[in-house]
Amino acid sequence: MSNEETNKKTRLIVLAALLAALVFLATAYILHIPVGGNGGYVHVGDAFIYLAAVLLPTPYAMAAAAIGAGLADIATGAAIWAIPTMIIKPILVLFFTNKTEKIINMRNVVATLIAGIVGTVLYMLAEGIMIGSIQAAFVMSLVGLVQPLGSAIVFIIVGLAFDKANIKVKYHLLAA
Template identity: 45%
Template sequence: MEKTTQNKVKRICITGLMAALIAVATAFIKMPTGINSGYLHFGDSMIYLAGCLLGPWASLAAAIGGGIADVLAGAPQWAIPTAIIKAVNAVPFIIVARNSKKIITKWSVLMTIVSGLWTVGGYLVAEGILYSFPTALTSVPFSIVQAVGSAIIFVIVGLVLDKIKIQKYI
C-alpha cells in the first residue's frame, strides 16, 4: 500500500514539475507575432517530452502548463483554448510511448507531425472563433514554425535524456 502511495505522490510531483516547465518554456521563451496577442514559442517540445514520460498525466501537465503560460504571457483569453489544444497535443506521445523504454523512436518523431498538425488546426479554429478566420489564416505560418521548432528541440532533448536513461527515474 505504501509503495502505491509513493508512486502516486511521485507522479503528481513530476506532473507538476512538467506543467511548470511547459509554462516557463512557453511564457518566457517566446517571440510575439503581433497578431491577436499571439506569440511564437517552443514549449510544445516539453509537452512532447511529458507525453513520453508521464503517460496520461501528460495531458494534465500540458493543459495546466499551457493555460498558465497564456495568463503569464498576458494573453488570458487564450488560456481555455490552449488548455484544450495542449492536452490533446500530448495524446499521440502517450499512445506511442506506452511500452517504450526510449523517448526518441521512429514513432515518437512521427507523432511530432500529428501533434503539430493538431496545433496548427486547433489554433486556426480558436483564433477564427475569437477574432476572425481571415486573421487566423495569417497565424498559420507562425504555428508551423512553432511546431517544427518544437519537434527539433524535442528530438535533441529526448536524445540527451535517452542517453542518461531518464525513464528509470520516473
C-alpha cells in the first residue's frame, strides 16, 4: 500500500471517528428528549448520520452511524435499543449519495424523507417484537416521526453551510 493510500485511509478513519462522536453527542445530549415509556427519545443525531453518509464512503459512514448511535443508547440508559439501533442506523446511510461536489442536492434532500420513514418503520417493527404487539408499537411510533423532521432540518442547514465553504472539494472528500 502506498503512502498516499495509507494517508487517505487514515483520513477516512479519523473523519468516521469524528462523525461517530458527533452522532453520539447529538443523539445523547443535544436536544435529547425522552418520549413514552419505552426508553426511547427524540434527538437530532440522525442529522450527523446523514452528514456521514454524504462525506464518507458507505462502509465508513455505516460504521460511524452504528458506533455513534449505539453508544448513545448505552450511555443514556436505553441499552435495550442498542442492538436494533446498530442495525437500523447504518441502513439509513444507503439512501444518500457522496458522489457529488455538493452535500445538498435533490437526492440527498429526498433521502432525508426516505431515511426518516424507513427508520421509523424499522424501529416500530423492533419495538413490536420487543413488546409483542406491532399495533401498539405503531401507535407509540407516531411520536417518533418528529425526530426525522428535526434531523432533516439540521442536516440541510449544516449541509448548506458546508456547501458554501466548499468542504467536500477543500478536504478531498469526493467519492471516486
